[in-house]
Amino acid sequence: MKLKFILFITLFSVAFVSCQDEMDVPRATTGVTIVYPDNVQALTILEETLVFTNVSTGENVTVPVNENFDLPRGLYNCSYKADVTYQTTSEGATSNPDEGEAGDDHTQESETVTMQGKLSGKLESVEINSNEKLNLSIETFLFSDKDDFIIEEIFFTGTLRSSGSQYYGDSYVKIYNNTDHVLYADGLALCESKFKSTQYFDYTPDIRKDTFTVWAIYVIPGSGKEHPVQPGESLILCDTGIDHRNANPNSFDLSAADFEWYDESTKPSHMDIDSPTVPNLDKWYCYTLSFWVLHNRGFCSYALARIPIDKETYLRDYYYTYSYTMYLPAGTFPMQQSAYKIPNSWIVDGVNCSVEAARVWDILPPNVDAGWTHCGKIDHDKERYFKSVRRKVAGFENGRCILQDTNNSSDDFNTECVPSIIEQQGTAKDAQGTKASTVTWDGVMPKTESNK
Structure with missing residues (x-):
């Protein structure tokens, strides 16, 4: 019984100290404005994530987009990703009216097409240590599948x-x-x-x-x-x-x-x-x-x-x-x-x-x-x-x-x-001539009979 009591006190003390340490870590209020590409029509955000990575600890913190949030003071990298839809316009083809029948100019109207794509943007080496609110801005870029190598x-x-x-x-x-x-x-x-x-x-x-x-x-x-x-x-x-x-x-x-x-x-x-x-x-x-x-x-x-x-x-x-x-x-x-x-x-x-x-x-x-x-x-x-x-x-x-x-x-x-x-x-994988013995798809996943 005494042992259990001592163990309880020890765990409680550790938890209290941990909570106290976390409370003592200085924090700063931060806000991020996402700057979307200005040459994209009818942009719709389907899903988005905003992640701050502490450079010293490697810890990732996912934060709300377009809302203020608190972060422990430190040096951070920040990345933004989003799945989006947007519109693009394909120009219609127009033939010379003199080549067709009278009154038929063979003009095709432009067509608006909805496309899927991704947005990304990032900031590096952002220092969060101010007592006042820090306002950041991330410029984003649109990319889509190139359907190529x-x-x-x-x-x-x-x-x-x-x-x-x-x-x-x-x-x-x-x-x-x-x-x-x-x-x-x-x-x-x-x-x-x-x-x-x-x-x-x-x-x-x-x-x-x-x-x-x-x-x-x-x-x-x-x-x-x-x-x-x-x-x-x-x-x-x-x-x-x-x-x-x-x-x-x-x-x-x-x-x-x-x-x-x-x-x-x-x-x-x-x-x-x-x-x-x-x-x-x-x-x-x-x-x-x-x-x-x-x-x-x-x-x-x-x-x-x-x-x-x-x-x-x-x-x-x-x-x-x-x-x-x-x-x-x-x-x-x-x-x-x-x-x-x-x-x-x-x-x-x-x-x-x-x-x-x-x-x-x-x-x-x-x-x-x-x-x-x-x-x-x-x-x-x-x-x-x-x-x-x-x-x-x-x-x-x-x-x-x-x-x-x-x-x-x-x-x-x-x-x-x-x-x-x-x-x-199966050739050497080091200067001592040690032979490679495993074949993988990507350096990690082994090739097996089930996934070949």
């Missing part, structure tokens, strides 16, 4: 030799047909950002809302229907399409990849390898004078785009010159640089990558990717090698794998996975 996997970290040294050439990007019909890969462009997620400047002019600044563009060749991809099938775009195990036993075989990016280097000491078994992507532009490799610490963003104009027109009309100021201990330095740009409306899918300890911003705007993904916890993380980011499985339909695509890489991707090709070939 998505990025399934990015393997940018590379492998290591048994000596522990970095090996180059075996990086790849997997693209996936997540639809229920055949897609054609002809003309699809793979692009890497020029800007880095770990370094931000006030770029002038600032065109990020509408445009993606790139320094590498490689396009799948073809006249339109030369490269069909069935529903649930992938294509592998790789750095060098050879069996890399000949140079590094800890690597794997890419000699059967679908395409490789190949560069005619002007640096005799840094020559690229042109695979005899893997066709080349059409190189539209790349910054390097030697050969392109994916940023192996994951500081860049990647996008798939459909460029609706020819190469010559693009290279002539989509050059972007911008200025910014570098503030260093040695002084202030005005800078000017140039790059090519891709209108965000051409992008069919995009993925922001970074490293949490060094991340400053997301290069792609929220209507393309409202989140980010990673391999490695810190810059130069030695544990990042042999790992990729892989898109999560959302479900299965008639035996076809459906991958998750909410335009938010923080939600859509599994991080630090064993790459799919390493799993499939």
Whole structure:
């Protein structure tokens, strides 16, 4: 009896202290105004969520939209998501009345169509510590299903030799047909950002809302229907399409990849390898004078785009010159640089990558990717090698794998996975040569007889 009494007193004391601690945490009243896109007609909100994430603790707090609420003081990231309907107008076709019968102008009236889509917006590093009410504003972006390829996997970290040294050439990007019909890969462009997620400047002019600044563009060749991809099938775009195990036993075989990016280097000491078994992507532009490799610490963003104009027109009309100021201990330095740009409306899918300890911003705007993904916890993380980011499985339909695509890489991707090709070939997953023994759909869900 005495033991029970002591236990009761102890639990009561813990509960009282916990409640008292919670009451003692300073809180601040906050209000959020959602700014909806001004170019959208008849917008109707079906479902919406507003989440504040405490940067220090990682705790997520879902708060009411368009109402005041209290939060413990601290540093927060904030994200808004909504399922919506909106209207768009399709213009009617009009023929020349002289070509028809008298009085018949063959004019078709414009038609208003109701569409479904999603809104997203976010704020980062919001400091909530004021004694007065804090009023925030979140600008939202509309995105809808592009009915095109998505990025399934990015393997940018590379492998290591048994000596522990970095090996180059075996990086790849997997693209996936997540639809229920055949897609054609002809003309699809793979692009890497020029800007880095770990370094931000006030770029002038600032065109990020509408445009993606790139320094590498490689396009799948073809006249339109030369490269069909069935529903649930992938294509592998790789750095060098050879069996890399000949140079590094800890690597794997890419000699059967679908395409490789190949560069005619002007640096005799840094020559690229042109695979005899893997066709080349059409190189539209790349910054390097030697050969392109994916940023192996994951500081860049990647996008798939459909460029609706020819190469010559693009290279002539989509050059972007911008200025910014570098503030260093040695002084202030005005800078000017140039790059090519891709209108965000051409992008069919995009993925922001970074490293949490060094991340400053997301290069792609929220209507393309409202989140980010990673391999490695810190810059130069030695544990990042042999790992990729892989898109999560959302479900299965008639035996076809459906991958998750909410335009938010923080939600859509599994991080630090064993790459799919390493799993499939049973090759090394570390510098010690340990062989992969499990095959998964997305780096987490095992492939079994029941879900194949």
